[in-house]
Amino acid sequence: MAKLLDGVAIAGEIKNEVAAEAKELAARGITPKLVVVLVGHVAASEIYVRSKVKTCGELGIGSEMITPPETITTEEMLTLVAELNGRPDVDGILIQLPLPKQVDTKRLLEAIDPQKDVDGFHPVNAGRLQTGQPALAPCTPAGIIEILQRSKIAIAGANAVVVGRSDIVGKPAAMMLLNASATVSVCHSKTANLVNYTRHADILVAAIGRPGFITEEMVKPGATVIDVGINRVNDLSEMEKFFPNDTARAEGFARRGYTVVGDVDPRAFAVSGAYTPVPGGVGALTIAMLMKNTVRAARQRRG
Numbered sequence: 001m002a003k004l005l006d007g008v009a010i011a012g013e014i015k016n017e018v019a020a021e022a023k024e025l026a027a028r029g030i031t032p033k034l035v036v037v038l039v040g041h042v043a044a045s046e047i048y049v050r051s052k053v054k055t056c057g058e059l060g061i062g063s064e065m066i067t068p069p070e071t072i073t074t075e076e077m078l079t080l081v082a083e084l085n086g087r088p089d090v091d092g093i094l095i096q097l098p099l100p101k102q103v104d105t106k107r108l109l110e111a112i113d114p115q116k117d118v119d120g121f122h123p124v125n126a127g128r129l130q131t132g133q134p135a136l137a138p139c140t141p142a143g144i145i146e147i148l149q150r151s152k153i154a155i156a157g158a159n160a161v162v163v164g165r166s167d168i169v170g171k172p173a174a175m176m177l178l179n180a181s182a183t184v185s186v187c188h189s190k191t192a193n194l195v196n197y198t199r200h201a202d203i204l205v206a207a208i209g210r211p212g213f214i215t216e217e218m219v220k221p222g223a224t225v226i227d228v229g230i231n232r233v234n235d236l237s238e239m240e241k242f243f244p245n246d247t248a249r250a251e252g253f254a255r256r257g258y259t260v261v262g263d264v265d266p267r268a269f270a271v272s273g274a275y276t277p278v279p280g281g282v283g284a285l286t287i288a289m290l291m292k293n294t295v296r297a298a299r300q301r302r303g
């Protein structure tokens with residue numbers, strides 16, 4: 001039987017640990033603080049950001065939300081970042097992505113003080129991660145490592161295959177698995193014979209962004225499958241694929257208009273040894289790791 005790796009439970013453990021650390025810091029007069037910058041009105045971003053701010057409150061972390069208008073320029077954003085870099089009470093700066101087209105995202109992310117870069121997107125943190133130095137690491141890949149370690153799944157010596165090469169997930173996930181002594185392959189849309197890689201993966205990380213892309217024949221029986229996909233589907237026939245034995249559930253989602261599914265077909269989970277579901281898997285860890293990075297940034301700068 002494939003074992004479900006419960007991201008919500010693991011995130012709960014981490015949040016408890018982070019709350020305890022925040023309490024210790026508070027006893028010494030230090031309240032870790034996260035500032036979240038949300039530009040414009042992207043519905044998904046608004047949901048994520050609200051959830052980040054709410055979790056801060058639950059764990060004793062201070063938070064502030066800044067909501068510049070959709071029309072903000074790169075220069076104005078750079079001024080804002082410089083101001084936040086200079087504020088002693090601010091430990092973490094998170095600029096919610098994506099940004100409007102006119103804003104130069106790379107330039108902006110490079111302007112954040114690496115010590116306050118709780119997203120781990122600054123080239124200095126990416127470089128530190130690559131050279132095996134202590135770094136603020138991107139939250140989703142860090143969450144993947146936590147799930148594996150806390151579920152006692154061996155990383156050292158495992159064949160790990162990461163499908164997807166984004167700067168936010170695929171590349172840093174590959175680097176962190178390599179740092180933990182896995183043998184790592186990074187596959188992507190131009191990979192020839194993808195199945196030849198995925199079939200040999202002891203740990204398969206799916207970070208493609210296409211619903212149900214990883215199918216049964218692509219998974220080695222007994223492998224650990226980590227599904228990073230967050231895909232909205234609104235077509236009933238597509239939904240039925242994800243809830244094969246529960247047409248009523250698929251129909252319910254269809255009436256609502258959409259549901260969120262991962263990059264892995266449920267029949268592929270069935271042949272795995274262990275897997276993270278969507279929702280309730282990796283996604284649950286991302287915010288917990290952001291909180292962990294924020295407390296860490298506070299401790300490093302002020303502790």
Ligand code: GUN
Pocket residue numbers: 094095096097098119139140
């Ligand atoms: N948009 C989607 N995921 C993320 C994330 O992890 N960090 C930021 N800043 N924006 C995102």
